[in-house]
Amino acid sequence: xxxxxxxxxxxxxxxxxxxxxxxxxxxxxxxxxxxxxxxxxxxxxxxxxxxxxxxxxxxxxxxxxxxxxxxxxxxxxxxxxxxxxxxxxxxxxxxxxxxxxxxxxxxxxxxxxxxxxxxxxxxxxxxxx
Ligand SMILES: [Zn+2]
Ligand SMILES: [Zn+2]
Numbered sequence: 001x002x003x004x005x006x007x008x009x010x011x012x013x014x015x016x017x018x019x020x021x022x023x024x025x026x027x028x029x030x031x032x033x034x035x036x037x038x039x040x041x042x043x044x045x046x047x048x049x050x051x052x053x054x055x056x057x058x059x060x061x062x063x064x065x066x067x068x069x070x071x072x073x074x075x076x077x078x079x080x081x082x083x084x085x086x087x088x089x090x091x092x093x094x095x096x097x098x099x100x101x102x103x104x105x106x107x108x109x110x111x112x113x114x115x116x117x118x119x120x121x122x123x124x125x126x127x128x129x
Contacts, residue, residue: 006033009069010079013061014038024052028064030081042067098123 006012012029014036027048029036040046044063052060069079075088084092096110097103103118116123 004029004033004036006031006036007065008079009065009067010081011039011042011064011067011069012036013064015057023050024054024057025050026052026057026060032086096125099126102126 001017002014003016004012004014006029010030012031012033014027014029016025016027017023025048028039028042028044030039031037038048042064044060044067049056049060069081071080071083072078073080073085073088074083075092076085078085078087080086082089095104098105098116098118100121100123101116101118103116105123106113106115106117106120110125114122114124
């Protein structure tokens with residue numbers, strides 16, 4: 001059995017229990033469900049915790065939930081491990097569109113090209129998009 005969950009602060013836990021493992025095991029994770037890594041440098045543990053009973057497990061989970069996130073997103077102030085959270089980063093990466101036709105810019109794209117790919121006039125960025 002293996003179970004993972006993630007919390008608001010960007011940390012999570014992976015709980016593993018099998019006949020091959022040391023009873024109940026817990027590893028502290030960071031990241032998201034899609035992209036998590038085991039975290040060996042938290043104040044809680046620098047390793048995978050083994051031989052846990054359910055009470056100790058609940059206490060560790062409480063501690064993990066209370067860990068302060070190392071950074072906050074510069075855009076929305078959500079806890080993150082980067083300067084910007086994944087969501088804002090995604091929005092930031094979106095290709096800008098022209099203010100005349102809301103079309104992308106011609107290759108190689110803004111800011112190397114300021115030509116609208118629809119009307120082929122020089123254009124600015126549509127900020128509302
Ligand atoms: Zn953000
Ligand atoms: Zn245009």
